[in-house]
Amino acid sequence: MPKKRLFFLMGFAAVCLAGLVAIIAVCAAPEKRNVILITIETLRADHVSCYGYHRTTTPYIDSLARDGVLFKNAISPSSWTPPAMASMMTSLYPMSHGVTSGIIADGEAFEQEVLDDGFSTLAESLRQEGYTTFGAVSNVHLQGDLGFSQGFDYYYCRLLDDAATLNERVLSWKNVLKESDPFFLWVHYFDPHDPYFQRDPWFDEYASGRCRPAEGPYTEWMLPLQQNVDVFKKNTAALQCLIDGYDSEINYVDAHIQKLIHGLELDDPCLLIVTSDHGEEFLERGYLGHGQSVKQELVHVPLIVRMPGAGHRGKVVERFVSTLDIMPTVLGVLGIENPSGIAGSDLFGNGGLAQARESAVYSDVSKWYVIKAVLHDGFKYIYNYCRKQEELYDLEKDPYEKINLVPYRPELAGQLQQLLGEWVHSVPKAQKVEKKAAASQADLEKLRALGYITDVSEDRPRSCSTGVCHFDTAE
Numbered sequence: 001m002p003k004k005r006l007f008f009l010m011g012f013a014a015v016c017l018a019g020l021v022a023i024i025a026v027c028a029a030p031e032k033r034n035v036i037l038i039t040i041e042t043l044r045a046d047h048v049s050c051y052g053y054h055r056t057t058t059p060y061i062d063s064l065a066r067d068g069v070l071f072k073n074a075i076s077p078s079s080w081t082p083p084a085m086a087s088m089m090t091s092l093y094p095m096s097h098g099v100t101s102g103i104i105a106d107g108e109a110f111e112q113e114v115l116d117d118g119f120s121t122l123a124e125s126l127r128q129e130g131y132t133t134f135g136a137v138s139n140v141h142l143q144g145d146l147g148f149s150q151g152f153d154y155y156y157c158r159l160l161d162d163a164a165t166l167n168e169r170v171l172s173w174k175n176v177l178k179e180s181d182p183f184f185l186w187v188h189y190f191d192p193h194d195p196y197f198q199r200d201p202w203f204d205e206y207a208s209g210r211c212r213p214a215e216g217p218y219t220e221w222m223l224p225l226q227q228n229v230d231v232f233k234k235n236t237a238a239l240q241c242l243i244d245g246y247d248s249e250i251n252y253v254d255a256h257i258q259k260l261i262h263g264l265e266l267d268d269p270c271l272l273i274v275t276s277d278h279g280e281e282f283l284e285r286g287y288l289g290h291g292q293s294v295k296q297e298l299v300h301v302p303l304i305v306r307m308p309g310a311g312h313r314g315k316v317v318e319r320f321v322s323t324l325d326i327m328p329t330v331l332g333v334l335g336i337e338n339p340s341g342i343a344g345s346d347l348f349g350n351g352g353l354a355q356a357r358e359s360a361v362y363s364d365v366s367k368w369y370v371i372k373a374v375l376h377d378g379f380k381y382i383y384n385y386c387r388k389q390e391e392l393y394d395l396e397k398d399p400y401e402k403i404n405l406v407p408y409r410p411e412l413a414g415q416l417q418q419l420l421g422e423w424v425h426s427v428p429k430a431q432k433v434e435k436k437a438a439a440s441q442a443d444l445e446k447l448r449a450l451g452y453i454t455d456v457s458e459d460r461p462r463s464c465s466t467g468v469c470h471f472d473t474a475e
Helices: 003-028 059-067 081-090 122-127 163-171 174-179 202-207 222-227 229-234 236-264 323-333 410-426 441-450
Strands: 035-040 069-075 103-105 108-110 132-137 154-157 183-189 271-276 303-306 315-322 361-365 371-376 379-384 389-394
Touching: 035 236, 035 323, 059 236, 059 271, 059 303, 081 122, 081 323, 122 132, 122 183, 122 323, 132 163, 132 174, 163 183, 163 236, 174 236, 183 236, 202 236, 222 229, 229 236, 271 323, 303 323, 315 323, 315 361, 371 410, 379 410, 389 410
Parallel strands: 035 183, 035 271, 069 315, 132 154, 132 183
Antiparallel strands: 069 303, 103 108, 271 303, 361 371, 371 379, 379 389
């Protein structure tokens, strides 16, 4: 064969091979789909109907679960908003990002740490890849000057906007959203948080005329509710009225999530995630509200992921996962590299959906007491560093954490205590923490008079501003 022809054929083959490689690379690269993250304040998993609740509180979310993946045992890194949402947005545990305290009074946030701009957030990671980023939230714990607007091109925050009002704000961005190629939208609904407004028609169905606002403090903020704890302990009907209102709020926000998704009129399927920051207690441990422990009613949250297209439809994942897995999951689905040092994992990567319960999941809170928990292989170990108390539960047999197994399974308790201690020692600790809106002495006295700050006693949790017991990592 003449050399000229041989060189021609070799060159032609090289060009074809290069073209084939380029085609394969383009086909293999994930599309940059639009991403919608919906977080619902104070929504405990066992009050969501697709998680087995006896009331149909979430018909639209249920439909998303049928079209996507339901993570049955999703755990929040903390049991109240600032640390839980900072963890979700950075994929770092609260000990690492340092956002662990704060008070809302008279519509303002006091004594809350600012999420440091040295941490990479989900919004920042997506904006670096060409996404236009939108955030609409209705909790001032998440306001922009507390660090939660990092990475957002458009950010809106106003306390107590109900779902209808928040939808109006988001839909006012509709044209900009549709012109963005692609976009990331985060919407944080407040409605299931106290005060529990009685939303019809659902409340009428649930309460059957049993109670109305004039008959009791059912639609008050949590402070007056907590001051009436003894009333609710003695009167189960009154407590049920609180729960009826809470459930009606869940229905209300579910209906407005559906209205939002339909109102956006999106042409292409998006990556859609629905979850919560934390749950809510209704006297299961003698308290109302959240932030006081890491029991399941406070940290077990819904997590539903609907993938673009028909991938993984109707799947249920049983193993423990964390909401700080959301950031690496979104980035993984989109083919974007994770920031270094994050704690979460891509739930769809490395055979994630099929994995057994191998990785431990952690949760902690230091709002009242310093309490930390590890969940592993169906068991949950809790340690209260202030009271030196330990608890162990078999969540498969005892999902409501009624039987402390420490006296019966001391060896297992010791193993999980060691696992928890190793995690505490290994997790990077926040190096610099700035507090925004630090309360003056006059503010503190005002908050104390209103009951937001209480003196510490042995039978009552410590307030975040009276100086929680210091956590010693050497313990």
